[in-house]
Amino acid sequence: xxxxxxxxxxxxxxxxxxxxxxxxxxxxxxxxxxxxxxxxxxxxxxxxxxxxxxxxxxxxxxxxxxxxxxxxxxxxxxxxxxxxxxxxxxxxxxxxxxxxxxxxxxxxxxxxxxxxxxxxxxxxxxxxxxxxxxxxxxxxxxxxxxxxxxxxxxxxxxxxxxxxxxxxxxxxxxxxxxxxxxxxxxxxxxxxxxxxxxxxxxxxxxxxxxxxxxxxxxxxxxxxxxxxxxxxxxxxxxxxxxxxxxxxxxxxxxxxxxxxxxxxxxxxxxxxxxxxxxxxxxxxxxxxxxxxxxxxxxxxxxxxxxxxxxxxxxxxxxxxxxxxxxxxxxxxxxxxxxxxxxxxxxxxxxxxxxxxxxxxxxxxxxxxxxxxxxxxxxxxxxxxxxxxxxxxxxx
Ligand SMILES: Cc1cc2nc3c(=O)[nH]c(=O)nc-3n(C[C@H](O)[C@H](O)[C@H](O)COP(=O)(O)OP(=O)(O)OC[C@H]3O[C@@H](n4cnc5c(N)ncnc54)[C@H](O)[C@@H]3O)c2cc1C
Numbered sequence: 001x002x003x004x005x006x007x008x009x010x011x012x013x014x015x016x017x018x019x020x021x022x023x024x025x026x027x028x029x030x031x032x033x034x035x036x037x038x039x040x041x042x043x044x045x046x047x048x049x050x051x052x053x054x055x056x057x058x059x060x061x062x063x064x065x066x067x068x069x070x071x072x073x074x075x076x077x078x079x080x081x082x083x084x085x086x087x088x089x090x091x092x093x094x095x096x097x098x099x100x101x102x103x104x105x106x107x108x109x110x111x112x113x114x115x116x117x118x119x120x121x122x123x124x125x126x127x128x129x130x131x132x133x134x135x136x137x138x139x140x141x142x143x144x145x146x147x148x149x150x151x152x153x154x155x156x157x158x159x160x161x162x163x164x165x166x167x168x169x170x171x172x173x174x175x176x177x178x179x180x181x182x183x184x185x186x187x188x189x190x191x192x193x194x195x196x197x198x199x200x201x202x203x204x205x206x207x208x209x210x211x212x213x214x215x216x217x218x219x220x221x222x223x224x225x226x227x228x229x230x231x232x233x234x235x236x237x238x239x240x241x242x243x244x245x246x247x248x249x250x251x252x253x254x255x256x257x258x259x260x261x262x263x264x265x266x267x268x269x270x271x272x273x274x275x276x277x278x279x280x281x282x283x284x285x286x287x288x289x290x291x292x293x294x295x296x297x298x299x300x301x302x303x304x305x306x307x308x309x310x311x312x313x314x315x316x317x318x319x320x321x322x323x324x325x326x327x328x329x330x331x332x333x334x335x336x337x338x339x340x341x342x343x344x345x346x347x348x349x350x351x352x353x354x355x356x357x358x359x360x361x362x363x364x365x366x367x368x369x370x371x372x373x374x375x376x377x378x379x380x381x382x383x384x385x386x387x388x389x390x391x392x393x394x395x
Contacts, residue, residue: 001146003035007037010154014153014279018153018276019039023113031309033305036113040118042118043118043119053098057095065095068096073088076186077343078190079345092357120136121152149311151313152276165262167222167257169258171232172217176249194218199339203343215254218238265315267312267315275313277297280313286325297314337376
């Protein structure tokens, strides 16, 4: 059995981000990962996460700038009636990263302190001094790895119990149009003109890569996913009736369903075993954005290990933001607010940069309260009271 300081299970956004942080960490007295790191990813097959694109925003330059697929410094939001808010988002930039480029970049930069292992993990046995990860490699041979700390990013078998759970579910087409149709200097973050579901919200999303190429997505925040025909019909309506793209070909597609839940994620799964990434509560419940939370969580874990502390991954969102998100999810799910009107009004009254700062945890309480008063006050106050009441009662 091979022994390491740390085993990271899963080489998706969270596993790769954490492994890179650990490999680059500067140990303080009593800390570090001198015993090495094992990064364990499932061999090609059904367990492997499909390729995807990650979008996120940050101030100025960042560690992934060299491998971005695109970045935009202007964003636009279109309301249900066609009213537009467009603005520069400086000092922020909105960035797009392909998971394949990210993985190649991180793996190529890892030192020989990291063992890159291909194995489908079947079991993690916790213990007082170490945990043992067991799985099988591509040829079916058993693999056993012992580590002082194990960080598991495999998807959870079930979501935590919650009062409200919606899905951010979507299908996107990478399109190539016959004539110029896009402004590559500006991304359309939320276009609320598609027909709206009775509860929740539906919107389009356009990320231009050139005057004739873009990722165009149809997204809903609702309880259940659509079937193939449903997504295709929604995308045909959006690209045709709403955007008027004319002739185009679809060069690739991506699809996903990200849980948006007020359930509490536990990142400690044992004495030596922890959960990270989407499985470790990194998804912001009100948006489905996860990538930035993953970066904060990875940095916190590496910081704890560098100091020789127990590296319990933090859920990378403030409690009050999670509470506010719980109210929004409930208000959407109950149909108490009109989702399209809510988001259009939020961006129109506060401006895109302030809303983005709030959604990434970078806002302060007074500004958040002021933002709260720009939303439909009566239904949101009623929903806040309902959430507070429900929080007092067992689930
Ligand atoms: C299509 C799509 C687009 C998204 N776009 C965005 C976005 O634009 N911005 C954003 O912030 N968030 C986005 N998200 C949400 C979130 O960022 C991603 O889901 C992200 O990939 C989560 O990272 P993760 O490491 O937690 O999980 P994953 O990236 O899914 O990684 C889990 C890893 O575990 C591996 N694995 C699974 N089972 C085993 C096993 N038994 N043994 C070994 N390895 C195993 C998988 O192969 C995978 O590599 C998107 C999600 C999807 C599905």
